[in-house]
Amino acid sequence: MKKILKIMLISISTIITVMVVFLATVYFVNLVSNEREKGKLEDYGQKVMVDGKQMNVLIQGDGKETIVLLPGYGTASPVLDFKPLVKELSPYYRVVVIEPFGYGLSDDTDKVRTSQNYVDEIHECLQKLNIKKYTLMGHSISGIYGLEYVNQYEKEVQAFVGIDSSVPKQETDELPVSSLQLLNQSGLYRLLLKVNPDQLVMPKVDDQTKAQIKMLTFRNFLDESQGSEADNFRNNFKNAQRLHFPKKLPVVFYLADQTEKETPSWKPMHEDLLKNVDRGKVVTFKGGHYLHHTRSKEIAADFKGFLSEIESNR
Incomplete structure (x- = not known):
């Protein structure tokens, strides 16, 4: 019995040691990779x-009409994510892609991610750029922020376009923010993506752009802004129900048939x-939630x- 017990203890100690070494290696590899990237x-x-911080914006095209693009939740780089759509729109319009705080190359912020704060920041950004009239085009969660926005700045917004955009009465799931942040900080998220890179949703772009998106994913994944945004999902959706x-x-909504099936x-x-809208329509395209990747x-x-x-009816 003593011999068996000794073997068991040695085995358990070995397993624990291997796990500790493995987790430590994953952690330090992630730490070094983050610095290098x-x-x-x-x-x-x-x-x-x-609001005292730097917000990153891309402006492309010089058309008479302006389109402002807003991303879905957790988009690593809105500018790179919208690349196929910007390519199609910019020959005819001035296209402005805004990267909210915590997204892309914009600064992070500790300001609570209420719809009101989000709207205030986007509007301040457009004012600083001297953009007074524009169409607001948003993907996913931007349907909620956009609804708040157009009610406050109706005289500035010429139209609203939703790309499989969120609606106030849809079901919202709570994200385990702390657990996911720990997953990222430990380096296990990087390891999971290495094992299964298809988890990253990105448009058809060149390898260099894909590499940039991947690095920005690790940089921004559930940072302070995105963590706060997830924590405020339910309140933001609930508040939007009054609008x-x-x-x-x-208003036009471009919906994905896969989302309709689900x-x-x-x-x-x-x-x-x-x-309540005089001119509005819903158009369904074949594809998944990220329609701007496949149906630009x-x-x-x-x-x-x-x-x-x-324009012809004005």
């Missing part, structure tokens, strides 16, 4: 001072938001027609 990040866009799109504001009420909830040409073409129709 800081020097490899390529700058893009321009910095705008907002409607302004009657005279043109959530049968997806299209009806969007149609419900258009009941179709979105740009339909939007161009939609905007032309609006």
